[in-house]
Amino acid sequence: MLCGRTTRRVCSGSNVTKAKWRYKKNARSVSTTDSLAEKLTEEFAINLKRHLEENRYTNADKAFKLILEKLDADTRVDALQYFRGIHAVTEAFTDVPGANKHENQRILAALNDILSQAHSECSTASEPVKIAVTGACGNIGYALIFRIASGQLLGPNIPVQLHLHDVPAAEQALLGISMELEDCAFPLLRGVKTFTNPESAFEDVDYALLAGSKPRGKSMERKDLLRGNATIFLEQGKALNKSAKKSVKILVVGNPANTNCLVLKSNAPNIPSKNFTCMTRLDHNRALYQIAKKAQVNIHDIQNMAVWGNHSSTQYPNINHVLINGTPATEVIKDPDWAVKEFIPTIQQRGASIILARGASSAASAASAIIDHMRSWVYGTRGEWTSMGVISNGEYGVTPGICYSYPVVASGGQYEIVKDLQIDPFSAECLEKTHKELLEERDAIADLLS
Incomplete structure (x- = not known):
């Protein structure tokens, strides 16, 4: 049920009391201490679901006008921030001839994800999300870390702390990148730490983006490349297992990515298998x-x-x-x-x-x-x-x-x-x-x- 999933996701991780829903035959009412913006977003989602169940489609513009009528001048701006992105999805409900069950489910899932993202992006989280990046001095790492610090990964209201890791020979380069990040004065960046030890780099991190790997040298056999990288990811797997949060989300980018991910997962038994991914x-x-x-x-x-x-x-x-x-x-x-x-x-x-x-x-x-x-x-x-x-x-x-x-x-x-x-x-x-x-x-x- 959309309303059930939305209630849990919109309210989880915040200081908001979980909404309690009371269902009646011809009406949906809300008893909650949530903010007005959150309450109306929940109401909007439930009404949208009801339209779907009755095979009717709501016009996005009309839905927004009904919501805006309930807002005074002081709360309107906050509410509109919270509704960011919903309009694009609800447009799919306008003038849709003969939509099928699969399409309904797809649109419902889209709305649910947008509600969750809107809540996250409009949150005022005080604790920064800790993100580790290995191979930080490499070309991919350098192209990536400034985008993360600017908010492009998690959104414009989620503060981050970067844990940058590379090999000992790159220690001075790590310092230079840290200085550049400071000079950008990113409002969301709540600290940069540099490491050459993976166990320290992964300490309490929420996300681990593993971009570093051993490149293939001239005349190197593929089996040698596989073993060289497997040794690196064996060490990093053990480090993640010991230091990272057990809920850490892991992305392996360094090639051969699939097998590196396999080695990593094999050496981090305390972290769920579903938390390990590689990039395609x-x-x-x-x-x-x-x-x-x-x-x-x-x-x-x-x-x-x-x-x-x-x-x-x-x-x-x-x-x-x-x-x-x-x-x-x-x-x-x-x-x-x-x-x-x-x-x-x-x-x-x-x-x-x-x-x-x-x-x-x-x-x-x-x-x-x-x-x-x-x-x-x-x-x-x-x-x-x-x-x-x-x-x-x-x-x-x-x-x-x-x-x-x-x-x-x-x-x-x-x-x-x-x-x-x-x-x-x-x-x-x-x-x-x-x-x-x-x-x-x-x-x-x-x-x-x-």
């Missing part, structure tokens, strides 16, 4: 752009994109479930060979193409994808799919325990793998190819897994 959002974003370019549409016109498997050249960007303005992409893009001959190879080789073009690997786009990944996880995907590398429980025939990218939806700080999708023979072959590669990577570092 960059691949997902790359795929969205290529589809939009081919179909000559906007990014937000595309739904149900999914990247499966390993963050490597075996990954499978699957267009078969993609919708473009509600129409299957395979019907919009009148080119049956494009997906196999152009789209999939482009996404699989995009990282290598960027290295060839600029002489360095992706940095700004990777940092942007980190922001996207974490915001989707924390604030929800609003009923839409995204791609995340997560610890498998055997979904779609994948070996339990390995880190595999799936289509997921997220809400309330939790993600769920999209279930019961039809997998055609070509897709099944692609999913198994990338699955096999991940098993080979796992076996190469099996002695480092706890």
Whole structure:
């Protein structure tokens, strides 16, 4: 039930007393000590749900006018801040012909996530959220940390404290970055700490963004790269297990990301498996752009994109479930060979193409994808799919325990793998190819897994 979920999320973590709802046959009334803005937002959500149940659609403008009539001049500004973002979603209820149950559920999930995000962004949290970034002196780390400090990760009212980690040789560079952050005078930045010891860096952190890894050197065999990084992530896993909050949300970016995530999770048994993810959002974003370019549409016109498997050249960007303005992409893009001959190879080789073009690997786009990944996880995907590398429980025939990218939806700080999708023979072959590669990577570092 939307109202139940919304009540818990809107009120959790605040000084607000949980709303108590009394249901009547023809009316919904609220008994609460919440602020007027929160009370009216709850009322709005419940009325919206009732319209859905009766297969009716409310006009966003009318709904807002009804709310504004209940506000005096002193509370109107606060309430409008709290309603930020709701209008965009409620527009979906206007003039929707024959919407089905699935669409109703998607829109409800979107509204619920926006309510949760609006509450978080309008909060006046005093304790800063602690965020660790490893590889802070690298190109990705440098592109990322200023965006976090400015509020782009958690929103304009959530203070943060940064824990920046890198290797001992980068200690002076860490100091220089810390000075730059201070010189930016970010209002939300409540401190910068620098570390070369991961156990200290992860002390009591809420989020751990692991961008650092050992790069592949000249003439280095892949197995040597795997073992070199596995050793690093073994140490970091133990450090997270000992020092971080047990609720910490972890994103592995450093490559080979999926297997690094597996090693990390294996050495941090006190942290739930669902808290470990690796990043395939960059691949997902790359795929969205290529589809939009081919179909000559906007990014937000595309739904149900999914990247499966390993963050490597075996990954499978699957267009078969993609919708473009509600129409299957395979019907919009009148080119049956494009997906196999152009789209999939482009996404699989995009990282290598960027290295060839600029002489360095992706940095700004990777940092942007980190922001996207974490915001989707924390604030929800609003009923839409995204791609995340997560610890498998055997979904779609994948070996339990390995880190595999799936289509997921997220809400309330939790993600769920999209279930019961039809997998055609070509897709099944692609999913198994990338699955096999991940098993080979796992076996190469099996002695480092706890």
